[in-house]
Amino acid sequence: MPKKKEARGWLDTLLGPEPKEPLIREEPEPTTLQPALRQIGIIDCPICGREVAVFLTKTNRPFVNCSYCSARIFYNGRESMRLLKKKMTTVETD
Numbered sequence: 108m109p110k111k112k113e114a115r116g117w118l119d120t121l122l123g124p125e126p127k128e129p130l131i132r133e134e135p136e137p138t139t140l141q142p143a144l145r146q147i148g149i150i151d152c153p154i155c156g157r158e159v160a161v162f163l164t165k166t167n168r169p170f171v172n173c174s175y176c177s178a179r180i181f182y183n184g185r186e187s188m189r190l191l192k193k194k195m196t197t198v199e200t201d
């Protein structure tokens with residue numbers, strides 16, 4: 108038995124009942140991730156050894172978020188920041 112093809116003309120679409128189609132809702136962008144952190148340098152990841160970017164958090168703390176091994180390192184102390192500055196390659200962003 109041949110299937111009846113349901114042809115919906117533009118007029119039917121306008122006048123007829125709404126087709127039961129799922130509405131495509133635009134998901135809002137996730138805002139949990141840091142929007143635009145300033146990159147201040149490049150350093151070798153202490154865990155996997157790959158080159159990763161050093162970012163500055165909103166509270167002006169340098170941190171590394173390694174995209175290879177997912178390690179996250181925050182430099183919260185003066186000494187760690189001093190060592191980081193010595194080790195990392197500074198990049199100019201502006």
Ligand SMILES: [Zn+2]
Binds near residue numbers: 153157176
């Ligand atoms: Zn790593």
